[in-house]
Amino acid sequence: MIVQTSGAHAANADRSHVTAPRLLTEMQAAKYMGRSQTSFRKQVALHVLPQPSTANGNRRLWDRAVLDRYIDICSGLNAGNDNSWDDL
DSSP, rough: OOOOOOTHHHHHOTTTTTTOEEEEEEHHHHHHHTTHHHHHHHHHHTSOOOOOOOEEETTEEEEHHHHEEEEEEEEHHTTOOOOEEEEE
């Protein structure tokens, strides 16, 4: 059975070839971490969450892999690993 889509639905029908960006803006990183942007910003300022990279000049971007590592550490998935998230 073939389903025809049109308009906006056709444009969004197959996104399997699209990959998520590795570097995330503050808004994207906050959403990725399940926090409001305000809460995310406060937790970054308090060094509760990983700090952004400023390698692109003044633009603050968070590496998705670093956020994933932080989540793994907090959830205990890195048990037995000597690294702490402070090393991020």
